[in-house]
Amino acid sequence: MRNLLKLAASATALTLAAASAQAAGETVCLITKTDTNPFFVKMKEGATAKAEELGMTLKAFAGKVDGDHETQVQAIETCILDGAKGILLTASDTSSIVPAVKQARDAGVLVIALDTPLSPIDSADATFATDNYKAGLLIGQWAKAKMGDAAADAKIATLDLNVSQPTVDVLRNQGFLDGFGVDLADPNVIGDETDARLVGSDVTDGNEEGGRRAMENLLAKDSSINVVHTINEPAAAGAYEALKSIGRENDVLIVSVDGGCPGVQNVEAGVIGATSQQYPLLMASLGVEAVKKWAEEGVKPENTPGKDFYDTGVALITDQPVDGVESLSVAEGLDLCWG
DSSP: OHHHHHHHHHHHHHHHHHHHHHHHTOEEEEEESOSSSHHHHHHHHHHHHHHHHHTOEEEEEEOSSTTOHHHHHHHHHHHHHTTOSEEEEOOSSTTTTHHHHHHHHHTTOEEEEESSOOSSGGGSSEEEEOOHHHHHHHHHHHHHHHHGGGGGGOOEEEEESOTTOOHHHHHHHHHHHHHHTOOOSSTTOSSOOOOTTEEEEEEOTTSHHHHHHHHHHHHHHOTTOOEEEESSHHHHHHHHHHHHTTTOTTSSEEEEEEOBHHHHHHHHHTSSSEEEEOOHHHHHHHHHHHHHHHHHHOOOOOOOTTSSSEEOOOEEEOSSOBTTBOOBOHHHHHHHOBO
């Protein structure tokens, strides 16, 4: 019997070793919206480091610009043909990408959405992301508390991502409005609210030039805007430049989401009042680990209890804390930032 147990143990060890060796040779794909946004640069760094640590091959793809859906579809097709074991995807168009994702999953490829949930969210095998609604909620609550009684007469502008309203865009926008005390109509749609404080929304493509242009458009509509929500910190920097050009940079409250080092430095400089910090390196490294486990054991990731995704965390960063909204200081944010 003892010899049989030894043989069984040896066989098990050999099987695990073979599985591990097989996983070590596997390919994992990372497909991001662009390869220039610091958020996605850091995501690629995290995936690259973890793939090297685990002995896996990482193939990275990115859209030419934010919203470049076709390039992302082509990347998925390439990953399937290359026999990739997993795809880590930050989708530009969270609905239109679903058929290509289904094709990958049907081929046995584990698809994990990073940062941006697909629509519907269960179109991917798993989602590793910040709670983007909470990220928006925190900056909305902070902005409302910061304004005090003046919040009741605020003039609000939202600088969003693009016209396709990807999930991450909707979640941050609606979370912010909810936190500020605006009644949401359909929480899955941007721009259908009837609150008189809302001046309007425009899109930025998530970059500084887009933020400047969108801010100019909305100021032309109502020059008394005094609260601005931006989809990310590059868009916030563009909004600030537009306000500065008309001498209003010091009397408009800008809030944002991301927590990159330039963004946190802009909080320190007073360009942004507060930002919600997320952790892209962690999302990517956990994604690579999940693909390894899928390759070795055929086990898919589990969600955070009570949520329909795996929550990689969020924290409000500001040096102007308010009662009732937990936050970290800029110094703490700089210790945790990326980019």
